[in-house]
Amino acid sequence: MGGSRTLQDQRHGQRAWLSYTLPSDKLRLAWIEVEHLDRRGRIGPVRAGRASTDVRAGIAFRF
Known part of the structure; x- marks a missing residue:
């Protein structure tokens, strides 16, 4: 086997939330x-x- 292979894996994430x-x-x-x-x-x-x-999204109820 000749030569080398370039391997690359990138992950990026963003999360924003608001509760009230x-x-x-x-x-x-x-x-x-x-x-x-x-x-x-x-x-x-x-x-x-x-x-x-x-x-x-969600809403929590009180019973």
Whole structure:
């Protein structure tokens, strides 16, 4: 086998969230979260990449 291959894998991510206690007897907590992920890789001359963004939200109730 001759030559060496370049291998590379990079991951980067960011996440932000916000939560709030609501001034109500029944609702306890509301929250929202945004997450963004980037991934890139390389093996020799072949390159690939992917990016994704997810948004999540919720409300907690008191019974």
